[in-house]
Amino acid sequence: MTEEKPEQRKPSFRKRLYEIIFEADTPAGKAFDVALLILIAASVLVVMLESINYIQIRYGELFRQLEWGFTILFTVEYLFRLYATKKPLAYAKSFYGVIDLLAILQTYLSLFALGYQQLIIIRALRLIRIFRIFKLGHFLQESSVIVNSLKASRAKITVFLLFVLLLVLIIGSVMYVVEGGTNSNFSSIPKAIYWAVVTLTTVGYGDITPVTGLGQFLSAAVMILGYAILAVPTGIVSAEMVFQIQKKQHTTQVCPHCVREGHDIDAVFCKYCGGKLEA
């Protein structure tokens, strides 16, 4: 992408730092991204292992030290990012800037007596940093098809989710009336709605199940409905992806001789009049 570099002078330290930290198309930039990815993954692993009781008891002290090690490294990275970019405020206010700050702030806050559990959520935010790695390389082109398809079908999926929400409210209310009397699991409408979601999405925990004959009959109807409904979002996304892929397959190049479109990406001559296409 940056094949031509008109500036022959040695770039400043700040500029080089920017290239390493924020870009991924130089060897140093790639190495930095990979190192950061490993660091993030390791810090997440520590958070996870720390939550297992018997491991925490045995290695608690080690985890505390690692935690501080990660925090210091991430703090240095954060400061470097602020220094390297030309608009530090814009970075600090960006989505990733806030995540980066929260990810280090939480360890410092733990020095003061904040609740342990609230901190875990903030620590989990570190995970979101991993998304940055997506910038790394050739995945970009592939994920653009997914993202474009989802963007194109966003309005349709919103309508669909609203419809599912209404359906779940109505099914839950009906089942509350049908099962509520004899089945303590359907003791309130919100619980019945929770059941309706579990059933309609075909998750089916089985922690709440109908026991009356009518309830079981209605449940069966809901399941078959869910079966049919499941087809809708899949259909939406499939159709959009077919369209996105087809769009990629065809150039919008127009034949200069017969002014017709629809040529394949590898076409050299017009398939309709045989005239040469322009490069």
Next chain:
Amino acid sequence: MTEEKPEQRKPSFRKRLYEIIFEADTPAGKAFDVALLILIAASVLVVMLESINYIQIRYGELFRQLEWGFTILFTVEYLFRLYATKKPLAYAKSFYGVIDLLAILQTYLSLFALGYQQLIIIRALRLIRIFRIFKLGHFLQESSVIVNSLKASRAKITVFLLFVLLLVLIIGSVMYVVEGGTNSNFSSIPKAIYWAVVTLTTVGYGDITPVTGLGQFLSAAVMILGYAILAVPTGIVSAEMVFQIQKKQHTTQVCPHCVREGHDIDAVFCKYCGGKLEA
């Protein structure tokens, strides 16, 4: 849409009321729809919270008052609708007219000693009113693709559901014979059919599970069958959506000779009258 308004005279109150209440393309109409949406959502929330026992005990009196507040507002809205429309009877007999009436009637009926639980269903009907909001705006175009796809695949999905129904009857009968003797959960064919639906739709509560070796083997076969069957409705809807989206891709070019649309992107001549299309 209604950019040109030939009538220069001030519209009558009744006409303005009609525009506000029934249409959504004026600022006042939109505001009315949004206010109505919030009101409906609030009234539904009250019904839901009321069903939770310990909340009902504490806030029961407040809920009763809110309920009457909503009912009076909806009654006013209903009367305004009857007044604003030119054909009050047509509105009253329409789907939404009946829903609107039921939604207010149920509170008045509660003054007389009707069963509490039956009323909950009628109250749930209020939810259906939310669908009216779909008229609001740009969702219309998107949902038309979904609706068209579902309409186009209605006959196919009906055939599919009939097929699933038969399958479930047969699987249920067979499992009743196989498991019925040793497993009290398969004590009748309807119960076994309920199990078959739970399994085939991949919901899988686990409240009824096979215990014999043969039963588990047959279940596994049913699951893999369900896996393959699940592909059919999704395939139907996906294919229809691909077709619906492609139809939208057709040029909106109008033939200058016969003024008809729907020409392929590579068409040179009108397919209806044979006249030459403009480039």
Next chain:
Amino acid sequence: MTEEKPEQRKPSFRKRLYEIIFEADTPAGKAFDVALLILIAASVLVVMLESINYIQIRYGELFRQLEWGFTILFTVEYLFRLYATKKPLAYAKSFYGVIDLLAILQTYLSLFALGYQQLIIIRALRLIRIFRIFKLGHFLQESSVIVNSLKASRAKITVFLLFVLLLVLIIGSVMYVVEGGTNSNFSSIPKAIYWAVVTLTTVGYGDITPVTGLGQFLSAAVMILGYAILAVPTGIVSAEMVFQIQKKQHTTQVCPHCVREGHDIDAVFCKYCGGKLEA
């Protein structure tokens, strides 16, 4: 279809009987089919209700009488079918002929002391007769798309199912080794394979679940795998249906002027050269 009837003479009773029983395009034929459908559905309902213990105790005698009533009616129908067709043996040996025979034979066999439960299966076979009703009408065209799509993807789905079978065998064996020692639910490879099917198809009863850390980790991997695999049969059927529907959208009509294909079904003139298409 049979618009022209060259024979002016009154058709024989046998021929009329044939038209009523075997065909569905005369009013009498349709009425016969609908009556038969109701009869079949009623007989199936009786079998189902009979299996519920407390209903059987109360209405057992009534069910026995109804059973005999259905059997006599179906026997008459079977004999009529044999009489009406020109090739009785061909009918008797056809798929539906065997089903029809089994459906009446089982009641007669119950006079002799055959096991009750085996008879239930044969009774369930009656359900298959309902499939005959599919001949009724306009569903035919719709189901032809489904049937064609499934036929076209048969080989692909077979390969897929074989692949799933192998996967399930391997996953089951691995989980037997991992969980077998500590978890009595994974006490044999067949049980572990049953679990693998339940998990991979996303049914998830929960009657058998992993308890060791490694087992839960592997299960999670299997689930995500199942998630991705689920896409394959759906993709196969979707793609075939897209193709089947597209094929229906385009006539294979060739323009008599420029000899090109691909005209829409409503095209009157060739979209390439503007020449008139033949009707």
Next chain:
Amino acid sequence: MTEEKPEQRKPSFRKRLYEIIFEADTPAGKAFDVALLILIAASVLVVMLESINYIQIRYGELFRQLEWGFTILFTVEYLFRLYATKKPLAYAKSFYGVIDLLAILQTYLSLFALGYQQLIIIRALRLIRIFRIFKLGHFLQESSVIVNSLKASRAKITVFLLFVLLLVLIIGSVMYVVEGGTNSNFSSIPKAIYWAVVTLTTVGYGDITPVTGLGQFLSAAVMILGYAILAVPTGIVSAEMVFQIQKKQHTTQVCPHCVREGHDIDAVFCKYCGGKLEA
């Protein structure tokens, strides 16, 4: 395929052996493949039955003898393969070569006191040999569409799986905080992540379920999210398959000027050299 055989001399024993063992297009080669398939299936069945306790007790001695019989036959086959091929080392180091060796080695190793359970995994490897049978015949063409579609969507599915992994980590962490205090099933983040996978993939065992109101609300949100997400891999594979099938629809017409294929069905001129295609 090999209709013309220029060599008139009788092929050597080694060459004939190669054709029988490694190829499947002669009658003898097909017979060998089918015999091998039956042998593999039988040996796998024995491993499975052996794991069921009460069968093992009764038929243990028989199984031991069958096991040795299979091992000797597979050893002979392995030696023949080494002898028949021109590059024995290449075969021995190939994927199937290693599998073949492991499949026989495990029985010999059992003479020495290796752990029984570890051997089961190696025995399960025998199953992989069944894949070799896929070479048999006309399935090849069909599975090539599946394989091509999966290959083409590999990058997209990798991105998707990474996304799911991140989602599951974040959901698990959040639920650990929400439910961890009151629900012993969410006692660590890894357990909560296991729950998140079970829920998001709609498997839904029900061995771990939320009990707090907030937890159930979040679960419902996760399920509906999973519902929408399920559409993505299906959409990817569907779209690729539509494309793969369409590619097959392209005419196999060869340009008479530049001898290249892949022309659209409506192409008049070669898109590569501009020469006129024959009608």
